[in-house]
Amino acid sequence: MFAYDFHTHILPGMDDGSPDVATSVEMIRRLREQGVEHIVLTSHYYSENESVEEYLTRRAAAYERLMAAPEAAEFPPLLLGAEVRLARGMADREELKQLCVEGTRLLLLEFPYVRHADWMMQEVENIAYQLEVVPMLAHVDRFLAWGLVDKKQLERIIGFEDAIIQINNEAAKDRLTKKFVKRLLKDDFLFVLGSDTHNLTDRAPNFDCMADLLRKSDYEEPELF
Numbered sequence: 231m232f233a234y235d236f237h238t239h240i241l242p243g244m245d246d247g248s249p250d251v252a253t254s255v256e257m258i259r260r261l262r263e264q265g266v267e268h269i270v271l272t273s274h275y276y277s278e279n280e281s282v283e284e285y286l287t288r289r290a291a292a293y294e295r296l297m298a299a300p301e302a303a304e305f306p307p308l309l310l311g312a313e314v315r316l317a318r319g320m321a322d323r324e325e326l327k328q329l330c331v332e333g334t335r336l337l338l339l340e341f342p343y344v345r346h347a348d349w350m351m352q353e354v355e356n357i358a359y360q361l362e363v364v365p366m367l368a369h370v371d372r373f374l375a376w377g378l379v380d381k382k383q384l385e386r387i388i389g390f391e392d393a394i395i396q397i398n399n400e401a402a403k404d405r406l407t408k409k410f411v412k413r414l415l416k417d418d419f420l421f422v423l424g425s426d427t428h429n430l431t432d433r434a435p436n437f438d439c440m441a442d443l444l445r446k447s448d449y450e451e452p453e454l455f
């Protein structure tokens with residue numbers, strides 16, 4: 231029913247997501263139950279904390295731990311990626327390309343959690359053209375829900391055609407963000423979905439809550455691969 235979950239924190243011990251392999255296994259099981267066919271693993275990458283190389287080494291080790299679980303034989307396809315916190319000057323850093331979703335040019339970028347500013351979309355545009363990647367803008371709905379973007383800024387974000395918008399499933403639950411998703415659907419904007427799942431409690435796999443909203447629309451997942 232859902233070809234991809236583009237945003238998850240399932241890799242064990244990488245960030246504030248899954249703390250251990252058992253939790254990761256259960257998160258994957260639930261996503262599968264909710265009809266997700268492929269899962270992209272997008273642990274946080276903060277450029278001020280570590281180099282891309284260090285991150286990739288940590289990520290490889292976490293992936294190996296996960297795939298050593300007996301349940302791994304039943305996993306749907308898992309693709310390695312990263313959720314990269316946007317920072318100034320990133321467009322000059324060639325090594326960031328290695329953080330694209332495995333086998334693609336899609337780079338999941340997260341705006342900083344401060345009031346949105348002009349430099350952010352400028353940097354996103356530079357990243358797209360200098361690094362020749364396709365920015366996937368993480369949970370745009372969240373910045374709207376948290377009052378960090380105004381109307382004009384939101385138009386610039388969704389109007390940048392060389393990026394893809396990623397929406398968190400929880401957007402279906404809130405009046406303001408639900409309206410935003412409906413508008414994206416009505417005006418035929420391309421967007422992809424993510425659970426942004428971190429755990430099995432307050433940020434558990436949640437494709438169920440988006441399923442209802444989309445059932446009533448003619449949403450089609452964009453073909454990105």
Ligand SMILES: [Fe+2]
Pocket residue numbers: 237238239313426
């Ligand atoms: Fe995330």
